[in-house]
Amino acid sequence: MRNLLSANFSRLWRSAWFWLCGLGMLGYTLWEVSQLYAFRAHALTVWEVERADFATPRVGDCSLLLLIAMAVLCPLFLNSDFHDGTIRNKLVVGRTRAQVYLANYLTMLAAALLYTLLYEAVLLLAIGFTVPENLWNAQAVTIKLVGLMPFILSVAALFTLLVQLVRSRGVTVLSILLMVLLLWLPRQQFDRLCEPEEKTLLGGAEVFVEVDETGEPHQFYWRDGQRISEEDLETVPNPRYLAPPQRRLYTFLLNFLPGGQAFQLSDSIDVEGGSGPLMAAYGLLLSMLATGAGLLAFRRMDLK
Amino acid sequence: MRNLLSAHFARLWRSGWFWVGALVMIWFSWIGVDSTRNMLNYGEPASVLDFTLFYVQPLSIALPVFAAVFLNGDYYYGTIRNKLATGRSRTAIYLADLVLIFLVGLIYSLAFLSINLGLGLSLAGAPQTDFLPSWNDILQGLPVSLAVALGIAALSVLLARLVTHRTVPLTALFLGMLLTFAAQWIDQILLIPTELPVYDEAILMVDDSGEPVKGYRKDGVDYTPEDCPKEPNPNCVGEPIHALLTFAQNFSPMGQAYQLSRNSVGTLSASPAPPGVLAAFALGFTAVATGTGLLVFRRKDLK
Numbered sequence: 001m002r003n004l005l006s007a008n009f010s011r012l013w014r015s016a017w018f019w020l021c022g023l024g025m026l027g028y029t030l031w032e033v034s035q036l037y038a039f040r041a042h043a044l045t046v047w048e049v050e051r052a053d054f055a056t057p058r059v060g061d062c063s064l065l066l067l068i069a070m071a072v073l074c075p076l077f078l079n080s081d082f083h084d085g086t087i088r089n090k091l092v093v094g095r096t097r098a099q100v101y102l103a104n105y106l107t108m109l110a111a112a113l114l115y116t117l118l119y120e121a122v123l124l125l126a127i128g129f130t131v132p133e134n135l136w137n138a139q140a141v142t143i144k145l146v147g148l149m150p151f152i153l154s155v156a157a158l159f160t161l162l163v164q165l166v167r168s169r170g171v172t173v174l175s176i177l178l179m180v181l182l183l184w185l186p187r188q189q190f191d192r193l194c195e196p197e198e199k200t201l202l203g204g205a206e207v208f209v210e211v212d213e214t215g216e217p218h219q220f221y222w223r224d225g226q227r228i229s230e231e232d233l234e235t236v237p238n239p240r241y242l243a244p245p246q247r248r249l250y251t252f253l254l255n256f257l258p259g260g261q262a263f264q265l266s267d268s269i270d271v272e273g274g275s276g277p278l279m280a281a282y283g284l285l286l287s288m289l290a291t292g293a294g295l296l297a298f299r300r301m302d303l304k
Numbered sequence: 305m306r307n308l309l310s311a312h313f314a315r316l317w318r319s320g321w322f323w324v325g326a327l328v329m330i331w332f333s334w335i336g337v338d339s340t341r342n343m344l345n346y347g348e349p350a351s352v353l354d355f356t357l358f359y360v361q362p363l364s365i366a367l368p369v370f371a372a373v374f375l376n377g378d379y380y381y382g383t384i385r386n387k388l389a390t391g392r393s394r395t396a397i398y399l400a401d402l403v404l405i406f407l408v409g410l411i412y413s414l415a416f417l418s419i420n421l422g423l424g425l426s427l428a429g430a431p432q433t434d435f436l437p438s439w440n441d442i443l444q445g446l447p448v449s450l451a452v453a454l455g456i457a458a459l460s461v462l463l464a465r466l467v468t469h470r471t472v473p474l475t476a477l478f479l480g481m482l483l484t485f486a487a488q489w490i491d492q493i494l495l496i497p498t499e500l501p502v503y504d505e506a507i508l509m510v511d512d513s514g515e516p517v518k519g520y521r522k523d524g525v526d527y528t529p530e531d532c533p534k535e536p537n538p539n540c541v542g543e544p545i546h547a548l549l550t551f552a553q554n555f556s557p558m559g560q561a562y563q564l565s566r567n568s569v570g571t572l573s574a575s576p577a578p579p580g581v582l583a584a585f586a587l588g589f590t591a592v593a594t595g596t597g598l599l600v601f602r603r604k605d606l607k
Binding site: 083168169173174176177206208210238239240 | 320321324328342345346347369373376380470471473474477508515516
């Protein structure tokens with residue numbers, strides 16, 4: 001196993017894809033830091049805030065890009081085992097299929113951890129040295145970092161599973177399709193979960209917005225040449241409102257699948273019933289299920 | 305040529321990638337139907353016809369990726385040498401590829417349209433009002449969209465035949481996405497108005513029918529947006545660049561696809577070329593791409 005890992009790592013350091021994805025991660029990190037500076041300037045000048053916690057909300061923001069990076073790196077790096085035929089060499093010298101699979105999984109896991117380390121190091125050092133207004137909350141930051149770990153385990157496991165079981169050189173396309181699906185599904189599900197139980201019928205009324213003396217926008221309605229209020233409009237049950245059984249399913253998927261977890265870890269959506277420990281448990285469960293299924297299937301696979 | 309096409313089709317139906325591409329087209333079509341259904345639920349004006357001509361946009365990514373995966377097999381498995389050894393000319397191979405990829409594009413388009421019109425009309429509907437596309441608009445736009453699909457097929461074959469490396473599907477994906485984003489970006493630039501209204505504050509005026517409308521107040525006088533004094537917009541792009549960007553938007557298949565799909569939702573596009581002009585650009589692009597591809601492919605060292 002040690003030899004397999006050593007061979008994988010020496011190939012990883014020389015792999016252009018590893019460095020390209022790392023560069024992408026660095027680029028995203030620098031963009032995140034520039035957004036932080038803009039936010040800090042706005043908070044200090046417009047909201048007149050003296051100190052605030054800038055670090056905690058941003059610590060989990062690498063989750064989305066990590067999903068994308070793994071979707072690109074795993075197939076490009078691991079598929080060459082099939083393409084170059086090196087998998088046969090590994091099996092001929094006496095390594096078991098389980099060892100080959102696990103070595104590949106651990107290599108991809110290491111790459112994901114390195115990318116996360118890059119993001120967190122640059123972000124936290126930038127805040128530490130250049131944002132003196134930051135109010136550090138070490139406990140919250142640590143909890144967020146720990147919460148990222150099961151997510152990283154599950155993402156690496158899922159993409160390793162895909163790439164190890166699909167020999168075709170087009171697996172990169174499949175991997176990217178899976179990543180797009182994992183990122184698209186949570187937004188659809190979250191939008192449906194946010195649908196109200198009742199909807200307002202305009203009934204011919206038009207909606208306008210006016211700004212009062214304090215600069216606050218207000219919505220008002222106009223029907224048949226008369227101004228009316230929102231209470232005058234009729235409400236009916238919303239057909240797109242999700243009934244409880246479906247709500248539970250959507251909430252489960254949002255917490256279980258890596259896409260929904262990525263959005264929650266980066267504070268993009270707030271799911272009712274979603275919590276850090278629950279997502280961590282699901283992340284560990286998914287990584288064990290994916291690795292177990294992958295090991296089983298890989299052992300039976302015809303490697304030609 | 306007939307043997308080449310017959311061999312392609314025999315491989316096509318058994319290729320998983322073909323079915324994956326079709327599923328992607330069906331998925332995009334479903335997104336449009338669901339979005340229309342959602343808007344109609346809230347009483348917003350919407351129609352599935354808004355998305356009918358939109359099929360060219362996912363096609364501009366799905367078809368190059370499929371062509372890259374499918375045609376690259378010739379290089380990967382060495383079957384191209386068999387085709388040449390049995391006496392087929394490189395021109396015949398290239399043109400057979402173009403016919404195949406265009407036909408796959410048509411099948412993908414039909415998959416999209418079957419969901420959009422078949423399912424969409426029953427689940428959502430196609431109300432006919434002033435701001436929504438009419439059936440006439442769709443009938444006029446369909447032949448143009450077929451010309452654009454041919455241009456996309458030509459680009460796909462050009463890329464797939466000239467790049468032999470096994471990562472060409474990824475290149476095709478990035479190129480498709482890059483050109484689609486470029487089309488959106490160029491459209492935004494072309495949308496920048498040449499003049500901006502000069503005013504002290506924006507106000508709400510009441511027009512002749514008693515409806516509130518947006519107006520501008522300058523020096524105590526209220527103006528409508530049309531009457532308000534204007535000044536040149538410093539952010540507007542200068543003339544040589546503006547003409548270049550307009551040409552690029554009309555010549556690129558992704559730019560054509562963007563204009564076609566935007567046209568169907570009203571005048572959101574900055575430079576909607578008339579349908580005949582757009583079709584001519586699409587056919588022109590096909591000729592240039594195919595001509596270039598043939599020239600390079602005939603001289604290429606196929607090892």
